[in-house]
Amino acid sequence: MALNLSLLKSICAAPGVSGYERRIRNLIHEEVKGLADEVQIDNMGNLIAIRRGKGNKRVMVAAHMDEIGFIVNHVDEKGFVRFLPLGGFDPKTLTAQRVLIHGRRDVLGVMGSKPIHIMKAEERAKVVPLNEYFIDTGLPKEEVDKLISVGDPITRERDMVELGDCVTSKSLDNRISVFILIETLRRLQGQDLPYDLYAVFTVQEEVGLRGAMGSASHIDPDFGFGLDVTIAYDVPGSTPQEAVSNLGEGTAIKVLDGSVISDYRMVNYLKELAKSEEIKYQLELLPAGGTDTAAVQRYGTKGAVAGALSIPLRNMHQSTEVVHQGDVAATIDLLVAAVSKLDGYDWSFAKDHGDGQHPDRVAGDLDWLG
Structure with missing residues (x-):
């Protein structure tokens, strides 16, 4: 899958530090207004593109649009x-x-x-x-x-350029996820979705997940996906256990980070889906740091079945960052599949999800999931 690098370059170049996201939000709005049934901007400045689905549940995907500055x-x-x-x-x-x-x-x-x-x-x-x-x-x-x-x-001030099979730019954290979420909406055009999809481009993540807290509290999602970068310390001097993820090894399915433990059902759903769709993936266990996933999981009235897809990134929070184009394409592929097939999975705690725990049904299991 060839990436629209011209769009990615524009997204990376648009200014938008935490609390001052107006210019990047305007760019996103122009890209998504024809890809959604409805576009909203809430009081904090989060941009929410909504695709209506057949079922009565809500799916939230959060990609923060702010950059460090x-x-x-x-x-x-x-x-x-x-x-x-x-x-x-x-x-x-x-x-x-x-x-x-x-x-x-x-x-x-x-x-x-x-x-x-x-x-x-x-x-x-x-x-x-x-x-x-x-x-x-x-x-x-x-x-x-x-x-x-x-x-x-x-x-x-740093332009995006190609670097072998990679791209390098300022603000790939997290403009690469903004790009992925826009391209996911584009891929979903014409498809019937099982549930309402809320594609949320959040503000102020870099200063404490603030936009995602607000948007998750009023969307109240049943299912949630964070979309962000993760550390790829796969360079000379690193050890395998320090790497967290590796460039070119596919999208990273988050198991945990410093702010969230992904729902094991969501982890296994994404793993099984990646295998069945033949999408390259790896697992992410990040010992420190956090993403909007934590807010998506916690800030609805009943909590959400939440997980995340992460894009391996070298040189995080530095003047120029690096991602692999193959990892970006794999993330789009898996996210498209994940939001399209949520209704075909057994989300009950009764199912043996391969988590090593006894599968006996617990009193008060999530009846709302059927």
Whole structure:
């Protein structure tokens, strides 16, 4: 399956740090308005594309549209811009990187810090703290003051390019999932769905899953899928147990991360489906970090049968990230199959799902699942 790399490039380029997602949301809206029965934007700014299905249950797929970035908190007497982070950053990757400050117009800048030539020996051995960086716009103070204000958001400036069988870009966390969810809606055109599908492009994930909490609470899904990247530490110096996932080995079915334990029924459903559809997959066990999956699972009134598909990613939360095109295609294939066939699976706790537990029926089993 050839990927629409032109669309992916546009999605990655569109600015949208946590809390300032307007421009990426507008792009998504243009792409999905012809692919859904209804498109809503809630009070937080989550964009919800709804496809109506035949049954009376609700399926939520969450892909966050915000990217990590910064926000202006001071402009000094020489016009250098200071900033605070929006989301987690690895400070050692910021030196001499280009950024865009989204003020009265987009202003290009370069992140700077104390030159290594005049650092003391003990300073050279340490990572420069985030609060010692500044942004140089190359403009005089008077011009900076006309264009830039405290509170303006800042994004990284880095184009997407192909890299062998991969693509590399800023903000593939999580714009690759935005792309996958749009392409999934496109693939589902003309298909009858078993249940109502809520494709949710969430805000403010990078600062605490905030958008997904709000959207899950009012959608109240019966089934939920998170869609996000995961660590691919499959490079020189890593060990197999540290890798979490491997580039080129297929979509990653989440077993757990630092915020969620996926429902074992959903894990086994996705595994069985991947095998029957001959879709390449791997299992993801991420010891730390979290995704919208946790919010989707917990914030409905009755909770959701939830799991996630993750895209292996190298260089997470750095200036440029890398994904494998084959893994992206596999994720689209499995997500399309998963939302299309939910009504054909036995979701009761009575079934032996191969989880190593006794399959006796428990009093109060989920009768609403039949």
